[in-house]
Amino acid sequence: MDAPHHLINEFLRQHPGFICTDCLARAVNLPPSQVSMVTHRLRSDRAFSLTLGVCSHCRAERTVIKAA
Numbered sequence: 360m361d362a363p364h365h366l367i368n369e370f371l372r373q374h375p376g377f378i379c380t381d382c383l384a385r386a387v388n389l390p391p392s393q394v395s396m397v398t399h400r401l402r403s404d405r406a407f408s409l410t411l412g413v414c415s416h417c418r419a420e421r422t423v424i425k426a427a
């Protein structure tokens with residue numbers, strides 16, 4: 360497991376609730392492009408759910424992710 364993937368994985372498990380790519384990038388201190396690459400891969404992972412919803416941090420309606 361690579362470092363960005365690990366960071367994001369850990370963050371999502373420790374912070375329940377939906378979060379968007381931008382807020383996630385800020386939270387783990389990684390470029391948003393790198394974060395969206397990881398979240399794209401997590402799309403096929405049953406441990407996470409990706410959906411269109413409201414981010415619990417910035418309240419924007421967009422693609423959000425959370426640990427399932």
Ligand SMILES: [Zn+2]
Binds near residue numbers: 378380414
């Ligand atoms: Zn957000």
